[in-house]
Amino acid sequence: MTLETLGNALLILVAIGWIGVRQMTWRPVSIGRMWRMPAIFGIVGLVMIVQTTKPTALTALDLGVLVVELVISLGIGAWMGAIAHFRPLPEPIDIGKDRREVATYESRTGAWGLVLWVLVIVVRVGIDVLAGMAGSHLAASTGVILLMLAANRAARTAVFASRLGRHAAVTV
Template sequence: MSVQTLGNAVLIVLVIGWIGYRQMTWRPVSIAKMWRFPAIAAVVGVVLLVQQVKPSSLTPLDLVVVVAELVISLAVGAWMGAIAHFRPLAAPVQLGKDARYVAVYESRTGVLGLVLWVVVLAVRVVMDVVAGMAGSHLAEATGIILLVLAANRVARTAVFAARLDRHATLAA
């Protein structure tokens, strides 16, 4: 087992724990703040990919694996956004010091959201192992994990935003 594979495993365990906790608890929703994490994860993922992968070593298999993982992650993220439960807060809550991050609702996805996360990560691990055995070097890159995570959060946030916009329109 390489250091990179061990690092990926540790990263996956930490992500499961952190996101699992967040799926099960009610959390204030600020769409503006929700866009930050996927943006940061995507940038860090791309930087890691640029450092770890030489463009000349990419194969069609690498591209197929990455596209498949991203599509699955986007689909599951949209599903997570669709199953989320919302409830209004008693009073608006400012999240942090930035006045742009105000929440009027809180949400959670519960057990099904946690199961969907496990599915995303299991698909990631299986594709990493199978693609690695087939000769894909890109599938093993740590940056791909962050891009898959970012894609999932982007889709989830987009669905959250659409649902909350519809709710605000109906409430008005």
């Protein structure tokens, strides 16, 4: 087992635990804050891919696997956003350090969100194994894992923003 494989396994375990807890608990919703994690993970993932992969070493298989994984991550993230439950907070709360971010709703996806999150991980590992057996070197990289997390969270946030926008329009 290589150091990168151990690092990936640790990253996966930490991500499952951290996001799993967040799926099960009610949390104030701030769309602006929700965009930060996918942006950071996406940028770090892309930088890691660029630093560790030579453009000439990329194959059609690598790019195909990347596209398939992105589509799956985006789809499951959108599904997570669609099944989320919202409830209004009794009073708006300030959640930003500068007091400019105010949450009026809280949300959670519950057990189904946790199931979907585990599905993301299982699909990711399955594709990684199959792609590795087929000769893809990019699929196993930490950068791709971060990019998939970013895609999942970005799709979820986009659906949240859309749903909350429609809800606000109805309640006004």
